[in-house]
Amino acid sequence: MNDKDYYAILGVDKDASAKDIQKAFQQKARKLHPDVNKEPDAEERFKEVSEAYAVLSDEQKRARYDAMRSGNPFGAAGSPSAGGYPGGYQGGYGGFGGFGFPFGGMGGVGGFGAQRRRGASAYNPSTGADVVVEVKLSREQARDGAKVAVKYPRYEACDNCRGSGSVASEHHRACPTCGGTGSIAVDLGMFGMGQARMVCPECGGSGKVVADPCPVCGGEGRTRVQAEAVVEFPAGTHDGDLIRMKARGNAGTNGGETGDLVGRAHVAAERLEGRAQSGFYLLGMVVPFLVLSAFSGTFSMFLMLCIIPLVMGVFMIATDDVLHRSALWWKRGLRVLANGATNGLFFALIVVWFSSCTQAIFLAPFRYM
Structure with missing residues (x-):
């Protein structure tokens, strides 16, 4: 059984939410990072905090950890009634639960938590996604052409920070948690498996964080709004035809390019379904x-x-x-x-x-x- 109390290591309650766990980890990681904290045991405590977060930030690992501490080594995922196997083996090589590893989730090249997750202050410019709206047209509108006003939800660039995510002139800096590498080491010594790398939870793998996060958008550089647009369909439009309007879709994060608005014609007289x-x-x-x-x-x-x-x-x-x-x-x-x-x-x-x-x-x- 694992004797470490991960909740106590992070300083959170056992019923803490995922957001509280992430916030606690970020605070402790910044204080204990070897580049910042020069105390002799800082590096060891940093690895311990990272190990605790790697388990508690994943729902399945956390459930198994709680089950182990409560005296049920198999947990919900491994119980016969749940359709699983002792140890939580799911088949394949994605998780080692069936071979005695208590937390699984080692699949992929990235080791622990290979899935990229963007932290609240991560700086990661990316292009916004397109927004597709279904526009209903009558047979006459499709034949003669029509201009149709539509309302749709979208992300637009934050007015307060002008889309950068930061209210300061310097938009980003190296992540203090991973030192700009985009990943952190997790000590697996108690399982006899050495170390594994996990994607840094603060920067989401980009290695950069917003220097001065905007209080309006939280450093993402965009906010959710209800937008309006007029989609113009030409004469001779048929069901399923697409009209693309440049830069009217979702704004990108941290100043990334804006996606398009795509209007898709829905002509009931032509749609076979x-x-x-x-x-x-x-x-x-x-x-x-x-x-x-x-x-x-x-x-x-x-x-x-x-x-x-x-x-x-x-x-x-x-x-x-x-x-x-x-x-x-x-x-x-x-x-x-x-x-x-x-x-x-x-x-x-x-x-x-x-x-x-x-x-x-x-x-x-x-x-x-």
């Missing part, structure tokens, strides 16, 4: 059976078997407002029908061949009577 799509596919599956059975002389028998799915397919299509559908809707329907027929042809060949052979075997004795 739901039961109509299933109906075309069902008809496609039935057609090969009827055609092949007609040539093999077993049409009447297969008609009885196919009558129900045939009627269902026609009903599903006919009840989907077919009178107000465009030519493109029918074209897409025929494409789905052809796809269903392709998949059904293989099964139809087998079934019709088997039926013909069976019929020939049963009728053979009567040919000589």
